[in-house]
Amino acid sequence: MAFPEPKPRPPELPQKRLKTLDCGQGAVRAVRFNVDGNYCLTCGSDKTLKLWNPLRGTLLRTYSGHGYEVLDAAGSFDNSSLCSGGGDKAVVLWDVASGQVVRKFRGHAGKVNTVQFNEEATVILSGSIDSSIRCWDCRSRRPEPVQTLDEARDGVSSVKVSDHEVLAGSVDGRMRRYDLRMGQLFSDYVGSPITCTCFSRDGQCTLVSSLDSTLRLLDKDTGELLGEYKGHKNQEYKLDCCLSERDTHVVSCSEDGKVFFWDLVEGVLALALPVGRGVVQSLAYHPSEPCLLTAMGGSIQCWREEAYEAEVGAG
Numbered sequence: 001m002a003f004p005e006p007k008p009r010p011p012e013l014p015q016k017r018l019k020t021l022d023c024g025q026g027a028v029r030a031v032r033f034n035v036d037g038n039y040c041l042t043c044g045s046d047k048t049l050k051l052w053n054p055l056r057g058t059l060l061r062t063y064s065g066h067g068y069e070v071l072d073a074a075g076s077f078d079n080s081s082l083c084s085g086g087g088d089k090a091v092v093l094w095d096v097a098s099g100q101v102v103r104k105f106r107g108h109a110g111k112v113n114t115v116q117f118n119e120e121a122t123v124i125l126s127g128s129i130d131s132s133i134r135c136w137d138c139r140s141r142r143p144e145p146v147q148t149l150d151e152a153r154d155g156v157s158s159v160k161v162s163d164h165e166v167l168a169g170s171v172d173g174r175m176r177r178y179d180l181r182m183g184q185l186f187s188d189y190v191g192s193p194i195t196c197t198c199f200s201r202d203g204q205c206t207l208v209s210s211l212d213s214t215l216r217l218l219d220k221d222t223g224e225l226l227g228e229y230k231g232h233k234n235q236e237y238k239l240d241c242c243l244s245e246r247d248t249h250v251v252s253c254s255e256d257g258k259v260f261f262w263d264l265v266e267g268v269l270a271l272a273l274p275v276g277r278g279v280v281q282s283l284a285y286h287p288s289e290p291c292l293l294t295a296m297g298g299s300i301q302c303w304r305e306e307a308y309e310a311e312v313g314a315g
Contacts, residue, residue, distance in 0.1 A: 011244065011246055011248040011249065011290070012290045012305035012306070012307065013244075013249065013261055013270065013271050013273075013290060013305065014290045014291055014292040014303035014304050014305055015271060015273055015303060015305070015306060016303060016304050016305065016306050016308060017301055017302070017303055018055065018302045018303065018304050018308070018310060019054065019055070019057050019301070019302040020299055020300070020301050020302075021052065021054065021057050021299055021300050021301075021302070022298060022299045023042045023044065023050060023052075023298055023299060023300060024298070025042065025044025025045070025046045025048045025050060025298070026044050026045035026046035026069070026298060027044070027045040027069075027281070027297060027298055028042050028043065028044060028045075028281060028282065028295040028296075028297070028298060028299065028300055029043045029044065029045060029069060029070060029071050029072075029281065029282065029295075030042070030043040030070075030071060030072050030073065030240075030281075030282040030295065031043075031282045031283065031284050031293045031294070031295040031300050032072075032073055032074060032075070032284050033284045033285075033286060033287065033293065034075040034079055035075055035076070035077050035078075035079065035287070036079075036287065037286040037287045037288060037289065037291065038053070039051055039052060039053055039054070039060065039075075039079075040052050040054045040284060040293055040300070041073045041074075041075065041082065042295070042300060043069075043070035043071060043072060043073050043084065043086070044069065044070055045069040045070075046069070047064065047066045047067065047068060047069060047070065047086070048062050048063065048064050048066075048070065049062070049063040049064075049066070049070050049073050049082065049084050049094070050062050050063070051063070051082075051096070052300075054293060054300070054302045055302060055310070057302075061096075061099050062099070063082065063084070063094050063099055065092055065094075065101040065104070066084065066086045066087075066088050066090065066092060067086075067088035067090065068086055068087035068088040068111075069086055069087045070084050070085075070086040070087075071085055071086045071087060071111065071112060071113055071114075072084065072085050072086075072112070072113060072114045072115050073085075073115065074115055074116050074117055075096075075117075076117050076121035077117070077119060077120070077121055078121065079096060080095070080096055080097070080121075081093060081094060081095065081096060081102070081117075081121055081138070082094040082096055083115045083116075083117060083124045084115060085111075085112030085113070085114065085115040085126050085128075086111065086112055087111045087112075088111075089106065089108045089109065089110060089111060089112060089128070090104050090105065090106055090108075090112070091104070091105040091106075091108070091112055091115060091124055091126045091134075091136060092104050092105075093105070093124060093136075093138055102138075103136075103138065105124070105126075105134075105136045105143070105145070106143070107134055107143075107144060107145055108126065108128040108130050108132065108134060109128070109130040110128050110129035110130040110155070111128065111129050112126050112127070112128050112129075113127055113128060113129060113155065113156060113157050113158070113238065114126065114127040114156065114157065114158050114159045115127075115159070116159050116160060116161045117161070118161055119161070119162075119163050121138065122137065122138055122139060123135050123136065123137060123138065123146070124136045124138060125159050125161055125166060126159070127156030127157065127158065127159040127168060128155065128156055129155040129156075130155070131150065131152045131153065131154055131155055131156060131170070131172075132148050132149065132150045132152070132156065133148070133149040133150075133152075133156055133159055133166070133168055134147070134148050134149075135147040135148070135149075149166070149168070149178060151176060151185065151187075152168065152170040152172055152174070152176070153170070153172040153174075154170055154171035154172035154193075155170065155171045156168055156169070156170050156171075157169050157170060157171060157193075157194055157195055157196065157238050158194065158195070158196045158197045158198075160197060160198050160199055162199055162203060164179065164180050164181045165177055165178060165179055165180065165199075166178040166180065167197050167198070167199060167206060168197065169194035169195070169196060169197035169208060170193075170194055171193040171194065172193075173189060173190050173191045173192055173193060173194060173210070174187050174188065174189050174190065174194070175187070175188045175190060175194060175197050175206065175208050175218075176188075177206070177220070186223070188206075188208075188218060188223045190208055190210050190216060191210075191212075192210035192211050192212035192214070193210060193211045194208055194209070194210050195209050195210060195211060195234060195237070195238045195239050195241075196208070196209045196238070196239065196240050196241045197209075198241065198242055198243065199220070200217075200220075200243050200247050201243060201245070201246070201247045202247055203220070204219070204220055204221075205217055205218060205219060205220055205226060206218045206220050207241055207242070207243060207250060208241075209234060209239065209241040209252060210234075211234060211235055211236070212235075213230060213232060213233055213234045213235060214228055214229070214230050215228070215229040215230075215241055215250055215252055215262075216228055216229075217229070217250065217264065227250075227264065227265075227267050228267065229250050229252070229260075229262040229267060231260055231262075231269050231272070232252050232253075232254035232255075232256070232258070232260040232272075233254050233255040233256045234252070234253070234254065234255060235255065236255065237255060237279055237281070239252065239253035239254070239255070239279075239280070239281070239282075240252075240253050240282050240283045240284075241253070242283065242284075242285045243264070243285070244261070244285060244290070245285060245286060245287060245288055245289060245290060247264060248263070248264055249261045249262060249263060249264055249270060250262045250264050251283065251285060251292070252283075253279075253280040253281065253282065253283050253294075254279075254280055255279045255280075257274060257275055257276050257277050257278055257279070257280060257296070258272045258273055258274050258275060258280065259272075259273040259275060259280055259283060259292065259294055260272050260273075261273070273303070275294050275296055275301060276296045276297070276301075278296050278297055279296070280294050280295070280296055281295045281296060281297075282294070282295040283295070290304065290305040290308075291303065291304050
């Protein structure tokens with residue numbers, strides 16, 4: 001006799017605050033999970049980058065080498081390298097274990113808003129206020145980028161990378177998708193300055209947030225508008241948005257001290273999570289679990305679902 005398949009559990013939202021970490025690095029400009037979600041990076045206005053175990057609340061290493069505030073960072077697929085970009089116009093490649101600077105790439109004419117590795121961590125892509133995306137070869141000694149994408153008419157606020165695509169959002173109000181296999185560029189006009197873009201986890205959709213306090217979900221291939229999500233406040237700052245670990249909810253920072261969760265399909269607000277008084281500057285969603293990191297002021301907060309019990313000894 002065949003047993004029926006167990007019903008998948010309804011998605012749980014991370015709304016229980018487990019930890020607040022005072023990062024001790026000025027204002028936290030960005031918080032990012034590593035590839036498996038066991039560690040996180042915080043980017044500080046004091047020029048440092050820090051690596052944490054967020055659930056335990058332990059600082060593992062501090063990376064110093066930027067000349068001005070750090071604005072974004074990312075980890076490689078094998079956890080051996082980090083990349084970061086900042087107000088000093090530099091893109092830095094770091095060795096995780098030693099904490100040393102491996103390479104410092106210069107060429108941008110303004111602050112670097114966003115950095116990403118390609119899947120093999122052989123190339124770093126950086127987006128800047130100078131309206132360009134530059135691609136840096138991690139293995140080459142050449143000081144210049146291997147490629148520059150300069151279609152944006154204003155600053156590049158967000159860059160995301162899949163196995164063969166680059167997704168970029170710009171203050172010029174356009175989201176551009178570069179298909180590297182086909183050598184094609186696709187552009188969707190949103191009209192308001194874009195603050196963040198991302199792929200859905202299934203790779204079928206793109207999510208874009210802009211300074212009209214609206215998030216839009218687009219069909220990646222056709223550009224069709226699938227959903228709009230409103231209720232949060234985003235009129236001044238570059239704030240993060242993302243999809244939850246199972247693509248069930250759209251998630252966004254807000255300038256009113258909350259993180260907003262909307263049901264992706266229904267478009268209705270599911271949760272407005274109060275974080276504190278101020279702007280929720282950045283967020284990161286765990287790759288496979290209902291776990292959220294938020295950044296406000298000089299600290300980060302770690303959130304889990306209501307039913308979560310911290311492991312004994314992990315406190």
